[in-house]
Structure formats: structure tokens, C-alpha cells
Amino acid sequence: MGHFVPHTEADIEAMLGLLGLSSTDELFAVVPEALRLAVGLDLPAGLGEPDVIEAMTALAGRNRTDLVCFAGGGAYDHEIPAVTRALAGRSEFVTAYTPYQAEVAQGVLQALFEFQTLVSRLAGLPVANASLYDGASAAVEGVNLAVAATGRPTVWVSRGVHPHWRAVLATMAAGSGHHLVEVALADGLTAWPEAHEGERPGVLVAAYPNYLGCLEDLGAARAAADRAGALLVVAFDPVASGVLRSPGDWGADVAVGEGQGLGTALSFGGPYLGLFACSLDHVRRLPGRLVGETVDIEGRRAYVATLRAREQDIRRERASSNVCTNQTLMAVTAAIQLGWLGTAGLAQVALACARGTRYCRDVLCSIDGVEPLVPAPALREFAVSLPVAGDVLVERLAEEGFLAGIPLAPAMVGASGQDGLLVAVTERRTREQIDAFGAAFDKAVH
């Protein structure tokens, strides 16, 4: 048989013999004849490994990954050291299933326990789960948790939350029946209403830093939540956490985040890593897997997936979430990456991003016609207004070897109707690159 099927003709014959069958076709006798494909699938015949690699390499070559990257918007080209790749690539981690059999899964379980601890520290909240799909799904789960906890389905979402995440929240609201209310930005920061018109919200969602790169005053968000008796969900950036106060410290009930920056490549958007942490009050509503420490029969320290009664396979339609397969390998990767960075390393990365951002902002805003879009302080990403359309600029700068940023949708730019661009600078960018970018930018806007 085929390439990845081990059986020889002799094997198949012997096996069919035990079943009293004379052909593999007979294995499918239970499938109504009329349904069975008379001719094979209309797909090309299988290729040998070298030809597959060649075909895939050709496809990969048609992506412009040679550009110096100034795009962010929730996906960042942080450094990934060789150790992270080597360790996360250990085949025992890669080829394991969800750790249902704890005795042979201590590797993944302990790595997840360490991951949970690290996320909990970053978020400043005592419990973190073992991952969700991505930032958007973490935000959805955060909202679901908060709505369930408060019993109030009205959700105030800051426009500083990533527009894609808001889109996902809206999609999910069709099923959950949540009532989403978007709260606009003023000068780059969320203008939380003093009072609620209409339904009292059960949850407020803010981003820190927000989509425009600005540092929200989460004190104001907390106060607004308190006024409504709502929970506060904060979408945080774990890399920026190297220098920023934690959501927990600001009083968030739930912290969600996109963990891609913790060792996972840009990967055209996935697989990424949804982060989720909350206060202890909500642990029984926590979505997804949770690993806990325990002991084995001989009293030795051991780890196991716990509070499983929350989960779909046990609680079914009453589960706190439907998530099953999540992003474990990325969580293990993040634990390795954070282990590599450590206390000082994460702070240095965040600082290096902030330095590059400051410098790049200065460079770009010294160009005629390029202005800061909003005045609020930014950390690792900033928005500028442009004299040309953002997508045109991105296209022009690609020809100069740069991925210039992410054009801002009109809704993000605000009333002005200007063209805008979101520019991110990671620790991988050098002064030389930024200077060259500035020069090319200058030419491209004129």
C-alpha cells in the first residue's frame, strides 16, 4: 500500500484472511453501495517526498518574507532563539495527545504547569489556563465567563480592542445572544461613558496597550466597571508586560491575550496562542484545560489536568466552553521562551521595542505630512496619519524592501477621515534599518 501505510500485500492478505474477506473493498460493505465512490477522488496521484518539498518550497517562495518588518497589529516578529525551536520541536512534545493519561504525560503537564505559572505572573492574576486558540478566542471566552458570572449579557467593548477580535466577538454574539456595545476612543484612549444608557453592562473589555499602541488608563476602565458592577476583561500584551503594570495590578478580573510573541513565529496568523488568566473566584468557570499539582500513589509530586468537570467531554452542554484541542504546543513553546528570557530578558525585550518605537516614531513624524495619529503615549507600536492611502504606501515600500505596517481602517482613524498606518518596532529592528525605512518612507509618501 501507500507511502505511509506499513502493510505489505502479504500483511493485507493475512489480515483480510482473519476477517474472512477477500478484498479491502469488502471492508466498506456497510457503506450503502450507492454512496460509495465509483471512481477515485479527482486528485493527482501521490508525490514522493522530494517533489512535495519542492512544491511547498515554491509556494513558500511566493510570499514576500524578505521584507524588513514594521507590521504588528497583534502579530510581532520577535526573536526566536535556537533553543526554543530545538526544545519545542522535541518529538515527545510534538506527537503527544492531550494529557489524559497523566502517568505518561508528566512532560507536557509540568510544562503547562510552568506555563500557567508564568502567564499568571505576567497577568498578575492567580490562575491561568493551559491555552486557548488565539487572542480573539480568549476574548470571547473572557466575555462568556463574565456574562455567566454577572448574568448580564451586555458587553462594552473598547474600540481600542483589536478590530479582528471585535469582529469575532460580534460573530459569536449571534449565537450567545450577547449585546455588544462599542465604546469609542478619544485621542487614542477609550472614553468610557460616565453612565450607562440602556442595559447595564455585565462586562467591560479594554486592551492594554490598545490597537493604536496607546497605554490605556485602566484605572478609568476599572472605575467604569465598578460603576456598572461589571467585570473587567483586559486584553494584554505579554511582551509589553516586561515593563507594563499587569492587568491584575490594575484590577482586572480576567486577563486575555495573544501569546504569539512568546516564541511562536508570525506563521501567517496561526497557530497562535490564546492566554487566559482570572481571579480565583472564577476558576470553576475557567474555559479550557487546567493543570494542577498533586501527588502519585507513592506521594511523589505529579501533575494532572484538573477541575475537569468544567469541560465539554464531561459536562457536555453545561460545559463552561466547547474548547477541546487548544494550542498546547505553543504554550509549551511560550514556557521555553519565557524560560530563555527570564526576568531581565523580557524586560529588556520590552525596553528594546520601546526604544525602537520611540526612535522610529521620531523618524517618521519628522517627515512632511506624516503626523502622530493620536497624542496618547505609545509603547511598542504607534499610529501615524499619512498624506497617501495606507495600502498604496505599503505597496510602494514593499518595493523598497519594507513591510511598512498595517493600514488603518477608516473606523480606526476616527472622524478625521485621514489615511493612517500602524507601525510596530520589535527588538529585532536596528537603528540602521529604521533610518533606511525612514528614508524610503519619505520618498514613498511624496
Added chain:
Amino acid sequence: MGHFVPHTEADIEAMLGLLGLSSTDELFAVVPEALRLAVGLDLPAGLGEPDVIEAMTALAGRNRTDLVCFAGGGAYDHEIPAVTRALAGRSEFVTAYTPYQAEVAQGVLQALFEFQTLVSRLAGLPVANASLYDGASAAVEGVNLAVAATGRPTVWVSRGVHPHWRAVLATMAAGSGHHLVEVALADGLTAWPEAHEGERPGVLVAAYPNYLGCLEDLGAARAAADRAGALLVVAFDPVASGVLRSPGDWGADVAVGEGQGLGTALSFGGPYLGLFACSLDHVRRLPGRLVGETVDIEGRRAYVATLRAREQDIRRERASSNVCTNQTLMAVTAAIQLGWLGTAGLAQVALACARGTRYCRDVLCSIDGVEPLVPAPALREFAVSLPVAGDVLVERLAEEGFLAGIPLAPAMVGASGQDGLLVAVTERRTREQIDAFGAAFDKAVH
């Protein structure tokens, strides 16, 4: 301290404390003051990982590895599948030392046992060692063994043996005192003398296929060896063994070879893999490591480095060889690669090479002024005579995207004084590539 040294300042202080020292400089008090470097080494300061990767990538980018490869001459660009890379890269294999402690080295030991078995089968001889440095060093060891066995230091070496290997034999002869006699080729095959003038040789060395790609009549070599009462050392190509008779089958006493084609990349010539097999008579003179099967204390099957009394660490100046560190990881790689290929796969690779070679030879020799250099049958590599200098042709074809082959030194081309090129075709070459190569070749020679 530095990047890869774990110690914190506190650690160092504590450790120095135990030693009663107050600075790390004092650790070197035993080194005469006058010898100690007053200022540091004149090397740049250390770089972070990303900068090192960047520097190395830049260097790597200055090699033209984009060319379609028709160069061989003992180094072939065979397919290396993902499994070989993945398994040979397992860090337990990579970071182990020589298996002195068998109980924690069964992985490497068993892999070497399997390697030895595979090499023994390829060579058609009952014992194979666990690797030598490369083909040339295997040839040197083969000659050393044979001279020791026969007690006669005269060595007849066919000119069909790789010129670099012959050069290494000559270098080593300065120390060993062996007397090398080169035996010329006639029409591409070694013309073994009917009788020996001067000293009777203790060993004959032939290559199969030989450097020009031709299939030597090893029967004639064996007969010549028998006439002299000499041992026959055959340098064989393990990939070509997929279709060719084995050295053992031809009557060789010792088979040596370059194992690079078994899963190791071209790597600019190293690390490669010296293969060594011989008949049982010579096992106590075998150079290098040998793994044997045995049992453990509970009677379980186990593997261990054996007949260690041959080796330098035990026998010192009376050792059969000075080799210590060899090429174990490449041997493990070869075991994996041969496991991937299996019986049919190796035969298919050899056949595919032969097909491409036949086709390419036809294509090139249909070009005006390009002729087969010698008439003898070739398998996976062939020599042509050219109307232009080989190095000029290689340079021109590089501009067209091809590594055209290896120019033949005048000594290889024979009396004619023509220009010659050695062209190899592996299973990775397609008809399309060969046709394009032929077209470019045609232009380049005119």
C-alpha cells in the same frame, strides 16, 4: 559572567570563598606570571545570538549553493529525507560522548551495531567498524592493516583511486615508511602489472567504481593480489552498492569507502564518514571502535564497545590505529538513512543515478567536441574530454545556474593532454534539468 557560563556574581563569590580566593584571577596563580596574558585576546567582544546568526547567514550566503549540482568526485548531493534529519538530530545522539559507559549508551551502541551490520552487508564482508574520519582515512587504515598483516610495506595503488585519497596515502607514507607505487589506468581501468618489478607488494588498492566512474574488473585486481600474495583493499561506493557486486563478493580482504552519500549533506567536504569492513582474519587489527552484542547482568541483550585492547587508550603505542573520536553521528545517520531506503530504496537510488548518468552522458556527448574520455562502462559518474579548459567551463556554467562537475587534473586525463571534466548525476536530477544543462553546456563549450 558570560553568555554560556551559568554563574552569577553571587555564585562566584561563594565558590571563591570555599577556595579561599578573592578573585578569579587567582585561580591562575599556578601559571607563571610572565606567561599570563596582560591584556585580553585581540578578538571582538561577544555577540548576541541574533547577531551571530546574521553574520553566519551572511557568510553562508556567499557560497553558490543555488546551482544545480553535477559535481561528484566522491561527494554527492543525494536526497536526505526529513526523517534522517529529524532522527539524527535527536539531542541524545548529538550530545553523547563515545559510549564508554554502555549502560547509559545503549542508544548509540545499538545504532552503531545496526550500522556495522548494514556496512558489512554492503561490503560483503563479515566485520565493519563503527566509522573512520572519511574515505581517505579509511584507505590509510586499510593499507596500514594490510601492511601489518603481510609485513610488506609496498603498496600498489590504482590511479583510479580518488586523487585526494592517494595524496593522503602519500602524506601518511612519510610517517609509516610505506612505499607507494601508483598503477596507471588504460582506457579507464587499472592496468595491474603481470609481475612485480622490485619489491613484492603487501597490498593492492583499487576503487569500484573508480574516480572516472568506471567499473573496474576487480577479478583482475584479485588475481594480481594473489600473484603477489598481497591483500586487496577495495574502495567502494556504498550507494552504487545498491546495484553493484560487493567488494567481498569480488574477493576483497578489506573494503573502505566514503559514506557521505548515506544521509550526510555535502557540507563542503566534512564531516563525512569513513567506512571500513574486513574479513574475520583481521578483526584484531581493525582500526577504530567496534560494537559487539553481549548481555547485561540480568541476561538481557545489550551492546558494548568491544575488542578494546586494539585501541590507543589501552594499547597506546602498540595500538592498531591512533583514531579516537571518529564520526559516530554520521554512522548513526547512515543507519537511519539506510533504514529509510531499505533493500528496494537503495537499489532504486543506484538505478536512478545510473539512468540519469546514462542520459546525461548521451546528452553531453552529442555536443560537438565533447567525447567520452574513456570507453569503459560507467555507473553514476562519467568523464568527458572537452574543447575548453575544465575550470573555464565550470565558471561559465555557474553563470547559467549549474555546477558542471569537477575538472580533471592532467594526470587523470592521461597522455592525451586534453581537458577533462568529471560529471555526476544523482537521483535528484530530473530530465528537465539535464536537458537544460546540456543546452547550457553546448553554448559554454563553443
Added chain:
Amino acid sequence: MGRSAEPTLFELSRPGRRAWSLRRSGLAEWTVEELVPQEHRRVPPVDLAEVSERDLVAHFTRLSQRQYGVDTGAYPLGSCTMKYNPKLCDEVATLPGLTAAHPGAPGALTQGWLELMVELEASLTEITGMAAVSFQPAAGAAGELTGLLIMRAWHASRGDGRQRVLIPDSAHGTNPASVVLGGYQVVTVPSDQRGCVDTAALRRLLDEDVAGIMLTNPNTLGLFEEDIVEIASAVHEVGGLLYYDGANLNAILGVVRPGDMGFDIVQLNLHKTFATPHGGGGPGAGPVAVTGRLAPFLPGPRPVRRSGPPAGAAGRPGQTPPFGWEMPEQSIGRVHSWHGNAIVLARAYAYILANGCDGLRRVAEAAVLNANWLRHRLRGIFEIPYDRPNMHEMVLSAAGLRQRRGVGAGDVAKRLLEEGFHAPTVHFPLVVRDALMIEPTETESLQTLEALACALQRIAEEAETDAGPARMAPRTTPVGRVDEARAARRLIPTWDARASS
């Protein structure tokens, strides 16, 4: 070697130790005080763990050695399709042209990715018999929910406010959970004697309030729902849609297609059928395929081929690139931060290329052959509640053994770990007591199956005379049987909780 406990990263940590290093940027060294307003600054920095690269590597290497994976050995975990995934797909997953692509880059700069998705969509529609695919859902459950939202949007577009979705009692737990998130009520359909949907009961439950039915076919007992055509027309008759949970697609590749069975919506678990190793619980990918009439409702934006320039012509200035993004007219919207788990898609596409039409069918044949062979081989050793031709998996019951000897499915599973195999899925599906659900997959050889059968036989025979070994198992694993109850009772979800508990 690898048997003793491994300390946590936090125990290995010493202040000031480090592994990290960064690029020299040449930028001015502004301080954190200069860059971060005081009210936003975290002081001191968040305490993580401080280890050397050497200790980091040893730690995670040792952890990996405390973990069983498919590469370690057979993993007959029912419903999970723990097949061996070709290493070639791992290499594809690391191609820099794929991994370094920013998801926010415009289509003109990511033509390779768009082409890959469009081609993969073509393959998957052929394999499933559907018309169009969305790649956004990140796993099976996300695909289910997406499918249900499509179902809802479709009914809504017709002004139809149906409330209920039917699910067989043998269904996977994600199905009912997703139904609820889709805003529907779950109605359970019982299985009949055969282990299949009880069609009579189904008919009784069908009415105009039924938005649809979710089925797995073959179902979680590994049985093909033979009445599928009848079921489909019955559901369609009342205006409902059929949702296909594709977690078990491995069994029918190239043999029969959900579309031909009458399904309207299909989610695929690429991480089961199409060569993404499970990563200890993800990442996966759960693309949703639908029939033509539902295509306008798919999540978006979607990658599309534009009529015009041929593939490979990307990036030539001035030309419109051949692939682009498009929002379906009545799209339910986004269901992912970006475009789905793209790298998983690349693996799947490479796997399909490697197998081709012939290879995919062989996958199904061998998967089904292996499972049926095991069923025959294990007869008389364990009870087989549904002992009839199965597809890719089969379910044993340890109920008798439990009754006779107090050895349940969980004990058998733990005991099997000692034999060097991963355990089957236990206590699922719920319709079988003390279920041991075995999915051998197509990549295990006859020898491996025989060894597995022998191990199960040994365990069963041993348990009949001595319940001890199974109930005390496992003993040769990195830790012995783990106290799950204690973990829940005395929750320690982080190292810090431990320190403070």
C-alpha cells in the same frame, strides 16, 4: 535515566542567571523611566525564572523524556486518530517562506499562502463532496460552532427561528457544548441496538423547530450510520440541515463523501486526518466545508483565485495578483484573529500532495482493516458490545471484568501503559459501560497490532486471577497512578499557589 522527579523552572532559578541575548540595535539606550510613564511602569519587573541556557535545555529535554508520544510508540486512543505524521510535514511547517509571513501583509505580498489555501480548499471540497471551505476555525470544536452559526445564519436569512439541534447520545462532548454556544437547545437522539442512530426515535423528534442534526459518521462507536440517506432526507424534509463532525473522516477517505451522504456542513479535524501531530493538545485546525447554498455564509475574508493572471505571476509590479481576499456576501463574520491555523493547513496540503488520490484511499482502507483485525483478534478476550463490521475504531467493554474482578476500563488502560503502549480512550462513548475505545490508525503495522493484542490479552488474563497489578498500575512510568481527586480538592494551578498553600 529520566526516572527521578524533575524540579520546576522556578526551583532551578537563581537571581541574575540568564540565557537570553539580543541583537545590537545601535539605538539610543533610553531608560524605561524615559519611555514608560510612571503610572504604567511595572516595578520591579515581573519575576519569571532565571536559568542558564544549559539548565533550560536540560530541563525541557528531561521533561520531554517524561512524555509519551506517537514517536515513542503506538497510541490507540479512540476518536483521536493518533497516527504517525510524516516528518516531511514537519519540514514544510518550518519553511521560512511560510513561517515568516505576517498575517496582516496585503495579499499581493502573500500570494503563496493564498494559493496554498485555495488549492487546499479545492482538495478538501473534492474529498468531502462540498462546495467551499473556511479555514478560520482553529480546531474541531471551533469548526462545530462555526458550522452552527452558519446554520443559524442560513435559517435566519430565511426568517426561520428554529431552536433545536439533534445530537446522538454517542456524540463527542464538544457537539452539545457547541450547540449551546450556537444559541440552540440540545436534543439527544438515542442509539439503537446496532449502535447507530435510532431512526424511529429520530423521526419522532423531527419537526419544524429542528435547525439541524450533528452526526459523526462513522460514529464514535466506529460504526457507519447505514441509514444515513434516510436520515438525511428526513431531516431535510423538515427543513433542517445536516452537520457532519469530521473527526472520523480518516475512515472514509476516498471511499464515501459527506456531501454524497447528504450533509450540508462539514468540519474537518486536520490534526486528526491530515498529518498534524497533536502537540500535547493542539494546535489543530477545524476548517468548515459547506454546500453551495451555504457558501455565502462562510466566515471571511476568504482566500480566492481571481480570474486573470496565472499563479506564480505574483508580485510583478502593475499586475493584479492572481489570488486575493474576499468577504462572502452574507458572511457570519470572523471566527479567528487572523486566517486560522495556517501552518497546520500547510502540513495538511503537503500530506494530501504526498498521498494523492490513491494514497488517501489506502489510508482509509488500512485504518479500517486494522480496526477490524483487532476486533477479531480481541474476541473472547474482552467483551465487544457491538461486534459487527466497524470502520476505523472499535469499542471494547471492561464492564464484565469490573463486575467479576473490580478491574475497570481505567485500570486496564493504566496497566497497558506498563506494556509500552498508550492507553485507549476510556469511558467514552457514554453508551458503552467501561468503554475502551481503540483506534489503531493506518500507520501501525500488523506486528504492532499483534503486540497490542497480546498485551491486552495478558492484562485480561492476569486480571482474572489477580486484580492487583491492574489496580496498582502503572508502576514503570515516570510517576505512578496520579491522585486526581486531590488535585481538584486542593487546587494548585501555579507554582505560586503551591508556595502559598
Added chain:
Amino acid sequence: MGRSAEPTLFELSRPGRRAWSLRRSGLAEWTVEELVPQEHRRVPPVDLAEVSERDLVAHFTRLSQRQYGVDTGAYPLGSCTMKYNPKLCDEVATLPGLTAAHPGAPGALTQGWLELMVELEASLTEITGMAAVSFQPAAGAAGELTGLLIMRAWHASRGDGRQRVLIPDSAHGTNPASVVLGGYQVVTVPSDQRGCVDTAALRRLLDEDVAGIMLTNPNTLGLFEEDIVEIASAVHEVGGLLYYDGANLNAILGVVRPGDMGFDIVQLNLHKTFATPHGGGGPGAGPVAVTGRLAPFLPGPRPVRRSGPPAGAAGRPGQTPPFGWEMPEQSIGRVHSWHGNAIVLARAYAYILANGCDGLRRVAEAAVLNANWLRHRLRGIFEIPYDRPNMHEMVLSAAGLRQRRGVGAGDVAKRLLEEGFHAPTVHFPLVVRDALMIEPTETESLQTLEALACALQRIAEEAETDAGPARMAPRTTPVGRVDEARAARRLIPTWDARASS
């Protein structure tokens, strides 16, 4: 999990099973009969092993799990410098621009490699205080022989036919073996009370027939030869050369240089000092560095920088590339099939770039600190025959323990394996009875050293009351103590020999 035996590839094999696949070449499918003359054809094809990719992967994965490596834990194997090697060097070793370069390609097409070698040569000459380097020798022993052949060629060039080479009794076994292959006679120089070369004895052995002396400094006892200047001038006085076995260079990086000590020829074990993991016994690289007067004798061809165009200008048509190959005038010739173990050189160069001048010195400092700390820590636990300031390694003796309790160095080593550490080197150097030679290396932390010391203490104390555990050790390893005698007595070097024995 990984404890039971692993069958061989040959036992897993079944006729007709396969893992391989090849490229579609589009070539005519000539048969083997058409392509290979009958007298050369192997019929049937050589029988290897036939396994599926899945079984192949599981097999070698499980084998790897039966193997201890540096990534598993500490490896205090004296004389072997089993330090942790940065993963960054592993990545460098897989750069396609390095791995895909054909060694027979002309210099113009391999400028990157030539530049790398020229730059590495500059670094290594600075580190050693020598003038020029050959990269051809593939390991330490090959470097030794190369160095001796250079020595011979140099003397010969002066018409000097010296016969003898001096070696201390503490020398590594490759030294005497290489001397013989270099065509010299070995003369052993005794060590004195201090563990260093007995200079008086040395003087007695020196005469005009002495071609040179081979020294390791620090020597294999981990001691610095304090009289090195005196030794050097004594040897030079009689016209001999000094050969430096650089296996222990790790101890003196950036502190003192062989050239400054008076050495003429140095071989470096890049696989010890410069970040190539050992691979289970290679590959390594043993470059030879020499002083200016010996440079013309180096093996060739050698990579050189040509005056002229700057680096990076390679490949522009018409320009002479900046780097090329050159044969030294009086070269001893080739010592390798190609240019040496090039990939190992790339690793070493990356390692030197990463460490820089400061980092390299820190390596030496920490290596020496660690070894001295252990010597202090282990005082009173084991005998320390040379209890004085050592460099990067130190030697314990179990002679007393053997006498008292019948527990020798080998037993202690085996017992240590149970504690999760690799064993030290045992029974070497030969000048110490029941030697346990410990080289902690600079990458082990204080905690690890403390754990190692505790384990050794436990073992020593246990042995004093009960010799059993040490003599029966190890018991927690994949196999128990292995019968070495039987392996030699009843030689089974291949699977086929087993079958027929």
C-alpha cells in the same frame, strides 16, 4: 516508557515494507540489466532492512531515549570537556548555504566558506599565539599525527633524521599511537611528585635524537606544567620541537597561550573547546596551528585571503574573488579527503563570535573555578592524589575504597549513573590508581556541582558500609551492568554474526 529492550532494525524488517520515496525524474526507465554489465550486477540486491517510516521513527526515537547526553544532564567525563554546546551552533550547522556547498566547487563559488576558514584561522592563531592553521585534521588524533608529520618534515628539511619523541607518562593514549604512525619512537617521561613532568628526568632524556616532545598543558591530571618555560627551552636547546596537545585548551582560553609558552605545534580539539557536541563519538575537528617557521609545512591546499577585492565582493563576474586556495611551499600534503570537518569549523567560528574575547576568558575562569570548587568540596570523601590548585579538571582515586571495600573506580562510576549523572573518566590517567577523572566544565551551575558532590559523597559513604550497591550498579539504567568480557570472547559484531553464532 523506554525501559524494555528495543528490537533491531532487522527484527522490525518485513519484506516489501518501505519508507523511501524518490523524485519523479521524467527519465526513461532503463532497467538495471540495461545499465549494469552482468559481471558487475549484484543479484539479488543487498538485503538491508525494510521498515515503514513510522517504525523507523519509533525505533530511533526509542534508541535515543536509551542514551544519555549532555542535554540529559551533567557529564563530568574528564579529558572530554563535555560542556553544553549552544543550540545556536546547531542552527548554524544547518544553514543551507553551508551544508549544500560541494567541496569540489571552485573557490569563486565558495567564497563564504573560504572567508569563514580564513577568519577562524585568525581567531585561533590569536587564541593559541601561533601563526597559521590547517583545518584538515578531522579530530584530535588526526591533528597529532599531522603535527608529527610536520615535525618530521621540518627536521627532514634540515637534513635531520631524529628518531625519538618524548611523551609524559600521564599522556593520552592517542599521543603514543600517533608518534608511532609519525614514524617515531616513543620515549616516556615520568611525572614527578607534583604530577608534572619530572624536569630532571626530562633533561636526562634529551639529546640530538629527540625530534620533539608532546605535552598537554594543563596535563591530564588537570595540573598546569609550571616548568613549561624551562622545558621549552631545554627541548629547543637540543633542536627539538614542542607539540601541544590542545585537548585541554578550555582551561586557559584568554589566560595563557601555547605559543607564549614556547610551543611550536598545537592541535585543537574543536569538539571539546569550541562547541561541537560529541555526537556519540564524533565528528570532531583537530586543526593544527604552528609557528611561522613551520607554516610552509602545513597540509594543503589552504584557504587564504588574497590581497585585492574586499570580502563580500565574491562572484561578480570578471573580478578575482578575495579568497582562494594555496598550497604551502613545503606542505606535507593532504591529510583529509577534502578540507576537514567543515561544519564543525562553522560551529566553532559561531561560538567564538558569540563569546568574544571576554566570553572566552570567562569560559576558562568558570571551568577552572568549577573544578577547584569540586576538589575542595570532595576533600575527605575521596582521596585526592594531587591535592593542589588544578585547572579545569581534577583526579580522585578510589584506590583506598577498593582496598577497604572492594569498590573500585569503575564501581563508583556505575553507581553514579544511577544518580542521574554521567560517570567520570575512570582508570585514566594511568599514573593514578583507580582514577576518577572529573571535568565539570564551565556550563554546570553551582547547584549541579553540589548535587554531583552529594551523590559522590552518598556513594562513598554507602560503600563504606555496604559494597553491594556499587558493585551491582547500575540498576535504574536501560540495561544493567554489561558483560564486556563476553562481548570480546564471543564476538558478535553484526546482526548476521548473531544469527550465525
